[in-house]
Amino acid sequence: MRFGLLSPVVVQLPGSAAPWEADAGAEDLVVVAEHADLLGYHHLTCSEHVGVPPDVAASRGSVYWDPLATLSYLAARTRHIRLVTNVLVLGYHHPLALAKSYGTLDLLSGGRVVLGVGVGSLREEFDLLGASFGERGERADDALRALRVAWGRRRPRYHGHHYTFDDVVVTPCAPREDVSFWVGGRTRRSLRRAVELGEGWMPFGLAPERVRALLGTVEPPAGFDVVLHTGALDPLGDPEATLRAVTETRLAGATMLNASFVHHDREHLLAQLTALTELFPSAGWARTTRAIQEVP
Structure with missing residues (x-):
């Protein structure tokens, strides 16, 4: 199983974000991204919301950095780590516009883009953008097919x-x-959409037993990724609990972990990123000689 990073700062959920993130800026994010890149993490993420109603922000949060701008900036400051949207709401965009904007990012980053996509669930935001909420599922399927055809093609x-x-x-x-x-x-529909039209499934808010049950209803193709999240890991403070959480996720069917961490400040987060690689030395980290020299 490989490990990616749920990027700090760019999304700040109530009850989950560390206090220091509220005042963090672009350079803090870059330091974390460069560190994860040197350590060999598979990917980092950025989510999408345009405008969140105040009553919804109480549970979903209101801080969402724009993924295209953020990932483009981080692409220029990293070398190997993949750039994952987690997730783009397909109904907010024309697929040809996504092929152009994120295709340009793929060009600039040397082919490091992974498109995490979803149908969306916030009706108020659909209404704000003039997008169809009722047709969002069928429009997402059509958009995925169109985006597949348009990606990397000049005509x-x-x-x-x-x-x-x-x-x-x-x-x-x-x-x-x-x-x-x-x-x-x-x-179940999101999983079937992933199997039929994608290369991976990135569910949220599901217990491991529910993930196992859903995966048992399909036959994923070879190379299909299941990208799960365990909740905040603490490899420095509680390595045993971290081992159990990761093992449980792997047994649920994960091929990839979206890792987040307990952290009190930026330096603590950097140390936690390093500690996870040491706790799972055989996880396929692409650490370079420079990384080994630089990582504390």
């Missing part, structure tokens, strides 16, 4: 139920004609 063509484009030139485009789609969600 894309697609004719679907909701999206159609032809006789158009998209330059620049992604440097490759394949990209991994990790589908978010917590329903």
